[in-house]
Amino acid sequence: MIRFAHFSDVHLTSKHLGWKVRDLFTKKATGWVNVKLLGRGSRFKHAPLVVDALLGEFRDGAFDQLVFSGDATKLAFENEFQLAAAKLGVGDAALPPVVAVPGNHDYYTRPAFRAGLFEKHFAPWLDGLRIDHHTYPFARKVGPAWFIAVNSATPNWAVWDASGTIGHVQLERLEKLCERLNAGPRILVTHYPLRTAKGNLEHPTHRLRDHAESLDAAKRCGISLWLHGHLHRGFVLPAGDAIPFPVICAGSCTQTNRWMYNQCELDGHTLRVRRRRYDPAANRFDDAEEWTMELPVKSSQAHS
Numbered sequence: 001m002i003r004f005a006h007f008s009d010v011h012l013t014s015k016h017l018g019w020k021v022r023d024l025f026t027k028k029a030t031g032w033v034n035v036k037l038l039g040r041g042s043r044f045k046h047a048p049l050v051v052d053a054l055l056g057e058f059r060d061g062a063f064d065q066l067v068f069s070g071d072a073t074k075l076a077f078e079n080e081f082q083l084a085a086a087k088l089g090v091g092d093a094a095l096p097p098v099v100a101v102p103g104n105h106d107y108y109t110r111p112a113f114r115a116g117l118f119e120k121h122f123a124p125w126l127d128g129l130r131i132d133h134h135t136y137p138f139a140r141k142v143g144p145a146w147f148i149a150v151n152s153a154t155p156n157w158a159v160w161d162a163s164g165t166i167g168h169v170q171l172e173r174l175e176k177l178c179e180r181l182n183a184g185p186r187i188l189v190t191h192y193p194l195r196t197a198k199g200n201l202e203h204p205t206h207r208l209r210d211h212a213e214s215l216d217a218a219k220r221c222g223i224s225l226w227l228h229g230h231l232h233r234g235f236v237l238p239a240g241d242a243i244p245f246p247v248i249c250a251g252s253c254t255q256t257n258r259w260m261y262n263q264c265e266l267d268g269h270t271l272r273v274r275r276r277r278y279d280p281a282a283n284r285f286d287d288a289e290e291w292t293m294e295l296p297v298k299s300s301q302a303h304s
């Protein structure tokens with residue numbers, strides 16, 4: 001049996017963003033107006049306090065692994081990455097190991113993406129088996145299970161565009177990587193969802209653009225479970241005809257009144273998921289909903 005926790009969308013920021021003149025001509029300027037003047041920032045005003053409570057859970061929870069599905073920052077300033085990495089304890093040996101992927105806010109502008117700021121500040125969370133020098137995808141074995149991290153975030157030019165894509169080149173690498181993995185359930189981690197909580201496709205400006213190709217590749221890779229973030233309210237989609245494995249959204253662990261993350265236990269092919277919800281009055285997380293499900297594992301991937 002392994003125990004892991006899945007958290008997402010912390011959206012930490014810094015008081016001192018470190019503006020440069022060239023930033024005024026990028027999406028960071030309109031994004032800042034959105035965060036500061038139009039109220040989006042106030043949704044995360046308790047984030048530092050909630051992250052402290054979250055790390056307390058991680059230190060005491062006897063987890064074998066943590067999974068972070070992206071959006072560490074708001075506007076991808078280097079000062080935000082520095083603060084987020086320090087606040088989340090990146091590199092802290094007292095915390096369980098973490099598998100992470102970037103979110104669209106971590107690639108908010110093309111220069112932030114090109115500079116590899118997420119990869120620089122979260123490097124210890126990106127450790128695993130990979131194809132050649134390519135950062136994504138990478139895979140890490142934890143007990144009998146494989147966690148497979150895939151980057152689905154892209155820098156987008158338009159301020160209203162929060163869509164993402166994995167891309168056929170990375171999907172090809174994913175299939176190549178999966179061919180090299182030995183037996184055990186395969187847990188895919190992305191920032192973007194395949195579907196909404198109701199099982200629908202997301203709005204085009206918010207969705208995974210190559211969702212169909214990504215689902216096909218996941219089927220060929222024998223994926224048993226898909227974990228993601230991006231949508232700030234968590235949900236569980238059971239396996240069905242269209243998607244033959246469960247899909248679980250962690251929700252945002254720091255957004256006011258949504259603050260949640262998932263604790264998971266994988267015993268053989270049985271997955272138990274317990275949502276933990278933050279209680280601001282007590283400044284701690286408490287048990288909320290629970291689910292139990294069987295993960296599909298291809299016979300060729302099952303342990304004998």
Ligand SMILES: [Fe+2]
Nearest residue numbers: 009071103230
């Ligand atoms: Fe987010």
Ligand SMILES: [Fe+2]
Nearest residue numbers: 071103104230
């Ligand atoms: Fe996102």
